Amino acid sequence: MNDHQELLRKMAAGTSTAEERTAFQAWLQTLSVQGYRQVMMDYEEMIAEQESGNYDPVLLERVNERIDGTATPLKKWRSGYRYAAAAAVLLVAMLAVWRWMLPSKSVQPLALKTVQPGSTRATLVLGNGQTIVLDSLQSGWQGQQGAAQVTKSDSGLLSYRVTGSGGAVMYNTLTTPRGGYFKVLLPDGSQVWLNAASSLRYPNTFTGNERTIYLTGEAYFDISSNVQQPFIVKTRHSTVEVLGTSFNVMAYEEEKMEQTTLVSGAIKAGSENGMLLLKPGQQAVMADGAAQPQLLSANIEAVTAWKNGQFFFEDTDIHAIMRQVARWYDVEIVYENNLSDIRLSGVVSRKEYISQLLEILEATGKVHFNIQGTKLIVHLRKN
Numbered sequence: 001m002n003d004h005q006e007l008l009r010k011m012a013a014g015t016s017t018a019e020e021r022t023a024f025q026a027w028l029q030t031l032s033v034q035g036y037r038q039v040m041m042d043y044e045e046m047i048a049e050q051e052s053g054n055y056d057p058v059l060l061e062r063v064n065e066r067i068d069g070t071a072t073p074l075k076k077w078r079s080g081y082r083y084a085a086a087a088a089v090l091l092v093a094m095l096a097v098w099r100w101m102l103p104s105k106s107v108q109p110l111a112l113k114t115v116q117p118g119s120t121r122a123t124l125v126l127g128n129g130q131t132i133v134l135d136s137l138q139s140g141w142q143g144q145q146g147a148a149q150v151t152k153s154d155s156g157l158l159s160y161r162v163t164g165s166g167g168a169v170m171y172n173t174l175t176t177p178r179g180g181y182f183k184v185l186l187p188d189g190s191q192v193w194l195n196a197a198s199s200l201r202y203p204n205t206f207t208g209n210e211r212t213i214y215l216t217g218e219a220y221f222d223i224s225s226n227v228q229q230p231f232i233v234k235t236r237h238s239t240v241e242v243l244g245t246s247f248n249v250m251a252y253e254e255e256k257m258e259q260t261t262l263v264s265g266a267i268k269a270g271s272e273n274g275m276l277l278l279k280p281g282q283q284a285v286m287a288d289g290a291a292q293p294q295l296l297s298a299n300i301e302a303v304t305a306w307k308n309g310q311f312f313f314e315d316t317d318i319h320a321i322m323r324q325v326a327r328w329y330d331v332e333i334v335y336e337n338n339l340s341d342i343r344l345s346g347v348v349s350r351k352e353y354i355s356q357l358l359e360i361l362e363a364t365g366k367v368h369f370n371i372q373g374t375k376l377i378v379h380l381r382k383n
Contacts, residue, residue, distance in 0.1 A: 008042060021347070115354040115371075118196050118328045120156045121180030127170025127204065134158060134182065145204040146170045148187050159185035162205055169207060175199040176217070179330035186213075189224040190231065193307050196327040197252070218250040220307045223265075238286045238293070241268040241275070248303050254323060258286045260293075261303045269293060311348045311357070318342040318367060322378060329354045330374075337380035342366050 007024050010016040016024070121135045127145055134152060143150040146167035148160045158174065176182050178197045185191055187205050194200055198217025212232040223231045225244025233240040235251035238258045245265020251258040260269040262278040269284035270276050274292040276284050283298035305312035306324075313321055321344060322333045328350060344364055348357050354376075358369045368379040 005042065008039065115329050115331065116179075117351055117353065118179040118181055118330075120182060122158075122174055122176045122182035122194070124150075124158065125173040125175070127168075127172060135180075145172060148204040150204075157183050157185060160187040160204060162187050167205075170204045171201055172204060173199060173201045177330070178327050188226065188229075188231075191222040193220040195219060195306055215249055215251055217252055218248070218306070220246075220248045220304060222246045237288070238269060238271060238284070239275075243267075247278075248307070250303075252323075252327075256288050259298075259303070260284045260286075261298045261300065263300055263304065305347070306350065309350050311346075311350055313344050313346050313348075315343050315345055318344065318378065321361070322376075325354070325357070325376070331376045332374055334375050334377045336377055339367070339378060339380055342380070 004024075004027055007016065007020055010020065119135075124132045124134055126132065126143070132143075135156075137152050139152060139154040139156075141152045145160070146169070147162055147164040149163045150172075151159050151161070153159060174182060174184055174194060176194050176196055176198050180196055182194050183191065184194065184200065186202060188211055190211075192200060195218035198215070198219060200213060200215055200219060202213040206229065209229060210232050211226070211229055212234065214234050216235065221231075221233065221242070223242050223244050223246070227243055231242035231244075233242070233249055235249065235258055236253070238249075238251065238260060240247070240249060240260050243266065245267055246263040247265075247267055248261045248263065249259070250261075260267070260278070261283040262280050264280050267278050268275040269278055270293045271286065271291070276293055276295050278284060278295070281298060281300060283296045283303070284293040285296055286293045299312075299314060302312040302314050311321075311324060311328075318339045319335075325331065326333050331354070344361060344366065346360065348360055358376075362368055362381075366381055368381045370377040370379070
């Protein structure tokens with residue numbers, strides 16, 4: 001068995017790493033159409049070897065439509081496969097490559113080329129109330145906030161460096177719009193990646209016994225260790241206590257829960273009614289109206305995908321997917337049908353135009369999209 005067959009087998013079993021999936025997609029781009037057909041045949045044989053479960057053949061048929069221009073599958077899929085989510089991730093990844101080789105015959109073209117993906121955009125409100133549009137500033141811009149010097153670097157990073165002592169503590173607020181993201185280096189050396197439609201409020205210098213900041217939306221944190229001055233993240237319903245670690249907090253108002261996911265180190269997360277001590281790979285979930293959080297296992301790759309430039313859907317319901325799409329592409333979502341039973345899996349780059357993302361989602365055969373101005377209309381696909 002060669003290296004590519006071994007990698008294909010790992011993807012079929014759901015045991016491949018993010019790096020291996022990236023390498024696999026790069027290899028796919030070197031194949032001919034006949035090569036793709038052979039990969040699909042090999043994949044079918046491998047997935048058929050797995051134990052019982054339930055796999056829907058619609059996605060495979062869509063792939064075959066792309067290759068052959070027909071609705072005839074390479075072989076008839078047997079029901080009963082345990083790795084449906086892993087299969088969908090692989091097939092959607094292959095669709096992303098095939099899209100560039102052959103014209104689509106199964107997905108209606110969408111006039112969405114002008115809806116671009118998100119970019120580095122944010123506003124900064126200083127302690128005196130002055131608002132600065134960061135994406136319009138030239139690289140190298142510098143400002144002073146009390147004892148801290150604020151700089152926008154060539155890479156777009158906003159950084160704070162304490163240059164003196166004393167002075168009043170001044171709170172700054174960094175806000176990203178829908179379709180924007182930004183990274184900030186805080187005065188203590190901690191790094192924060194702010195996702196779209198999010199806001200972070202923090203002081204120009206950290207004084208006292210704690211380093212406290214306030215978040216709405218979503219952010220990924222890489223915190224500088226300081227046992228004498230714990231790092232505190234506060235959201236509407238949750239509090240996260242940190243010593244020095246990496247973690248993600250999702251606290252959008254439109255979501256029905258807040259999620260705190262630990263990547264490395266140790267944190268406490270919860271509310272005034274109770275705190276949970278998390279280990280890497282665990283997640284504290286605070287549902288709306290709940291008094292205490294629930295401790296769950298987390299898929300770190302899925303949770304941090306946005307920071308790494310990807311959408312990662314793993315048996316995700318269509319409404320949750322569309323909320324991510326709305327925040328990243330700044331569009332309004334309208335549903336024409338009851339789509340509560342629709343769940344999708346796949347990994348797609350956030351650098352894609354919205355038309356390319358929706359084409360991949362349509363290829364599942366479960367949903368269809370139309371655009372009217374800035375409204376994205378989601379339909380149930382009827383066979």
